Amino acid sequence: MKQVGKTVDTPNGKLDILDNISLDVKYQEAVVIKGASGSGKTTLLGLMAGLDQASNGDVILFGENLTHQNEEQRSSIRAGKVGFVFQSFHLVQGATAAQNVMLPLELSGMDDAQQRAIASLQQVGLETKTDTLVEHLSGGEQQRVAIARAYATNPKVLFADEPTGNLDAVTGRQITDLMFHLRDQSGTTLVLVTHEQELLERGDRQILIESGKLLTN
Amino acid sequence: MKVKRATIHSYWLMFIATVITVGIVTSSQLITDRIGLLLDRQASELLAADMVIVSSNEFAGDYREQARKQGLQISQSVSLRTAIFIDDNPRLVELKAVDESYPLRGKLERAGEITGERTATTEIPSRGEVWVDTKLTQLVGTKLSLGEQSLEARWLLTYEPDRGGAIFNLAPRVLMNIADLSDTGLVVPGSRVRYRMMFAGAQADLNRFKSWLSANLKAGEEVQDLENARPEMRQALERTRKFFALSIVLTLVIAMAAIAITARYTANQEAPKVAMLRAFGISQFSLLKYYLRQLGALWIAATVVGVLVGWFTQFPLQWALDGWFGRTLPQVYGFRPYLTASLVGLLALAGFSLPYLINATATPPMQVLRSGGNRRSWMRGLLISGSAIVAVFVVLVILMQSSILAVATLALVLTCALVLPLILTWMVKILLVSSRRRFWLRQYLLSRLQATSRGAIYVMSGFSLVLIAILLIAVVKDELVGEWEAQLPENIPNYFLINIRSQDVDGIRSFLQAHQIEASTPYALVRARMSQINSVDVDKIKFSHPGASHSVTHTYNMTYADEIPDQNKIVEGQWLNQNPGLPQVSVEQGMAEKLDLKLGDQLTMTVGSKVLQAEITSIRSVVWENFKPNFYLITESGLLESFPQTWLLSALIADHNKADLKQLLKTYPSITLLDISELMARVRAIVDKATVALQFFFLFALASATIVLLAAIQTGKHEREIESSLLRALSAHTSQLYRVHVFEYTLMGALIGFFSACFASLAGWAISVYFFNIEFQLSPTVWIYSLVSACLVLTLAGTMVSRRVYNISPMKILRS
Structure with missing residues (x-):
């Protein structure tokens, strides 16, 4: 990211959410973003992942400058190369664990989606729950499905927003272990937003953000 | 300020649904009252009165005095068969002597000669003259011997409102002034004479008189009113009235489905707020009071707007009928339509939304910490359904004024409401099982339809109910109009x-x-x-x-x-x-x-x-x-x-x-x-008028259905936005999002269309055969209309309403 800024319109005028952010994330690195509530962490993660468009500056992902790309183009750049894990899991209710994992694979047009999904669920230890509806799974199991979904496409980068935020301490620790274990296996780059001390400590690098400005890189 | 805006937002759909309900009731009450009055008047013309007592003997009772007490207009006629001589040949005629008030409804028409202009008149034959049937044209201008009197045939009588029932049985008519009758000496003891005493006035006065009559009518006297007057009129009128009643009820069912759908949506929207307030220690009772006040305010506002909307919507029909028949619909005075509408609005609102809100006030405060929806106990489920059933039943009784009809309609609505979700869930399950190899699109959508949190099955059931109601109105209307047309084809004898x-x-x-x-x-x-x-x-x-x-x-x-x-x-x-x-x-x-x-x-x-x-x-x-x-x-x-x-x-x-x-x-x-072309034209005019009115009700139902559709689509909007945002984050393209929605709405449309056609055909058969006494023919067009309209309307309206979703930022998923 080079001198990236994000400004939004509010009823009281323009508001700078991010200001002049410059940072690099290296291949296979595990970067953890921390900061107070409202500091701009989630916005930064969204810009890095190409979910949002910067108001100024350059965001380069896989060699492509995302700043001037529309959502459709950014979506093509993300396809198959980026995985996501969310705080609230965001699984499709009414579908099984395997079907949830198959979703991004089929969206990318992969033919062997079912086999890949089952393999991915095996990696997160849910091989016995492939045909279980996700609403019947515990919070920790649901986050495992979300991680399996994120890793199923063999992404180059995994973005996670407070992945343990909705889980108890023990489950949160298990999820952290799982994410780093998979990252070690696959060599995926990790970018995480978190408040959790344990996650912060597991990262290769911590980025501190405050009032939209980068304090530690 | 923000809290107020949020509250208004969560209630606006329910407000609109209530406005529509009140509007429908106001409008339909006003319109049916006005059409009913018009039809009655038209039918009254065929009786020449609102009610007639017929007897073979002179009236013994003091009917005239009693009727006058009730404020009714009165007229009397005497008819008998007699012979007149034309060129020395005897000819049987139907002589009718009438008084100055005759006819109380409709007008006589006369002409100077057979090819001359026919003019309506309020006069009757003056003393010393008679008016003769068009079959006696040659007599005009001559003197006619009737018994001991010689009277001048002054005019040709071209139209007489109450020409008898068995039309082919008539001898030519000779109309005279009743004051001349005794001088003819034709009425002597033993003569075969028909005495008719006619009455006209306000319905309430007539009803009072009728109930007095029932105890005082003498043997051999018969009351004829609009219900038992002419067989050819009676059936047409009866069916029209029944159809109006059915249309109103079905249209109302649609509007109440809208209230039910929106009440559920509002309660779901309110749940987090309730959880927060309960976490702060606000009691359930205080919350209930708060919601009762909210509902009360909503009812008052919706009643005012709904009554105004209903009052205005009667005008398009009035214009349509004026244009068709050059006649103004009679005005209806009084507050009854407005009071009924506001009462129905209150019942529907309370019956459908109160249990949901009571349920919402029981939202556990833990939901502030962990959202998981407010699971309903079976007791609360019973409260919600029981309250809705009672509300529908009371509304039906108020509007239909017949508990049997209300029970039958309620049974139909309940069957649909109970069976439809089961069938739709079952169908979705079957489709889900049928293919497990690929998930995207088909199974993804089916999973979403099955997910209870989304309420898609309930929305689909609600929409099916609406479509069934519309199809029923259309089916029965077509059957009814078809039946009339079959009976009154263009080439019927004249x-x-x-x-x-x-x-x-x-x-x-x-x-x-x-x-x-x-x-x-x-x-x-x-x-x-x-x-x-x-x-x-x-x-x-x-x-x-x-x-x-x-x-x-x-x-x-x-x-x-x-x-x-x-x-x-x-x-x-x-x-x-x-x-x-x-x-x-x-x-x-x-x-x-x-x-x-x-x-x-x-x-x-x-x-x-x-x-x-x-x-x-x-x-x-x-x-x-x-x-x-x-x-x-x-x-x-x-x-x-x-x-x-x-x-x-x-x-x-x-x-x-x-x-x-x-x-x-x-x-x-x-x-x-x-x-008989004149009489036929009048019957046809009634049928035509009724057909226009039926089409108007059909449009009314369609308009309400559109609101239900929008409400139904609106209720899933938030979930749809989150899903689209998720799919975006998972790298879905716009075309893929577009496919999701088109496929989803088309699938919903196909399921809804299929079951609606099934139910509508079944119910249409039952209603036609048992309610209207007409033959029912299973129409393939119902199936085509149902499937095509449900798929097209849902897909077009759904994708249009959801168009914002295609541009949704994937950032929404991070912030949700």
Whole structure:
């Protein structure tokens, strides 16, 4: 990211959410973003992942400058190369664990989606729950499905927003272990937003953000 | 300020749904009252009054005084048959003497000569003059001897509102002033005279008078009102009224479905707020009070707006009818429609939304910490459904004023409401199982439809109910209009040829054929009176039906036929001649019901001085509206052939054939031509008016359905945005998002369309057969309309309403 800024319109005028952010994330690195509530962490993660468009500056992902790309183009750049894990899991209710994992694979047009999904669920230890509806799974199991979904496409980068935020301490620790274990296996780059001390400590690098400005890189 | 805005947002759908409900009730009450009044007035014209007492004797009761007390208008007429002499030949005429108030409804029409202009008039014949039937054209300007009086035939009488029931039975009319009647000396003890006392006034006054009459009517006197006046009118009016009632109820069901859907949505929206307030220690009771105040305010606002909307929507129909018939719908005064509408609004709002809100106030405070929805206990589920059922039932009773009809409609609605979600869930499950290999699109959508949090099945069921209601209105409307059109086709006869001598029948038929005039089968007329039923004198039988005594003293035109007449249908027994050797008679269904006649009963008839006996071997339904020769009693030919008889037939005589009539009359001077086109045109006008009104109700239902559709789509909007945002984050393209929605709405449409067509066909059959007494034919167009309209409307409206979703930022998923 080079001198990236994000400004939004509010009823009281323009508001700078991010200001002049410059940072690099290296291949296979595990970067953890921390900061107070409202500091701009989630916005930064969204810009890095190409979910949002910067108001100024350059965001380069896989060699492509995302700043001037529309959502459709950014979506093509993300396809198959980026995985996501969310705080609230965001699984499709009414579908099984395997079907949830198959979703991004089929969206990318992969033919062997079912086999890949089952393999991915095996990696997160849910091989016995492939045909279980996700609403019947515990919070920790649901986050495992979300991680399996994120890793199923063999992404180059995994973005996670407070992945343990909705889980108890023990489950949160298990999820952290799982994410780093998979990252070690696959060599995926990790970018995480978190408040959790344990996650912060597991990262290769911590980025501190405050009032939209980068304090530690 | 923000809190207030959020509250308004969560309530606005419910507000609109309530406005529509109140609007529908206001409008339909006003419109049906006005149309009802118009139809009554039109029908009253055919009675020349709102109510008539008919008797063969002079009225003994003090009806005139009593009616005056009730504020009714009164008129009296006396009619009798007598002979006049034309060129020294006797001619039977139907003499009618009327007073200055006649007719109380409708107007007489007269002309100076047969080709002259017909003008409506409020006058009646002055003393010393008579007006004569168009069949007596040659008498105009001459003096006519009636008994001991000689009166001048001043005008041709071209239209008379209350021309009798059996139209082919009429001798030419001679109308005179009642003040001249006694001077003629025609009415003497023993004369066969019909006395008619006519009444007109406000419905409430009439009802009071009627209830007084029921206790004071003398033997041999019969009340005729709009319900029992003319058979051909009665059925059309009855069906129209029933259809109005059905349309209102079905339209209302649609509006109430909207309230139910939006109430559920509002309660779901309120749940987090309730959880937060309960976490702060606000009691459930305080929350309930808060919501009751909110609902009260919503009801008041929605009632004011709804009543205004309803009041305004009556005008398009008024304009439509004015344009069609050049007549203004009568005004309805009073507050009843508005009060009914506000009461129905309150009942619907309370019945559907209160249980949901009570349920919402029970949201556990833990939901602040962990959202997981407020699971309903079975008790609360029972409260919600029970309250909705009671609300629907009370509303139906208020509007239909018949608990039987309300129970039947409620049963229909409940069956749909209970069975539809089950069937739809089952169908989705089957589709889910049918393919597990690929997930994207089909199964993804099916999973979403199945997910209870989304409420898609309930929304689909609600929409199905709406579609069923619309299809039912359309199906029954088409059946009804189709039935009317089948009975009143363009080429129905416009003339009756009566008084045909037996020896002239073949000649007349040949004449008509040669001139390419379409004519019915000729029927013999034998005049007979019923003297005994099962060997008991009819004047000794106590009939349960009030009109029965008149029916038995009436002189009938019986006929004989080998084949069942056109549009007659055997409802019981077998047509004549199936069992030769036994004297048989076929009886019309209405008459059989009136006189409690059944198969196997023996009827004794007096024909002239002879007596004949026959067994009832069949009961027939007759389409009275078809203006063809119709008969109460038909026997086998062997039984009546030898009796004195004249013949009649009906014919369609086009304008270019009318010149041929002179030749016909010249060749066969004994026959009488009866022009029925005027009467037919009036019946057709009523049917046409009713058809326009039916179409208007259909549009009303469609408009409400659109709101339900928007409400239904709106309720899933938030979830849809989150899902689209997720799919975006998972790298879905716009075209893929677009496919998701098109596929989702088309699938929903197909499921809804399929089941709606099933239910509508079933219910349409039941309603047509049991409610309207008309034949039902399964129409493939219902299925096509249902499937195509549900798929198209849902897909188009859904994708249009959801178009914002395609541009949704994937960032929403991070922030949700």
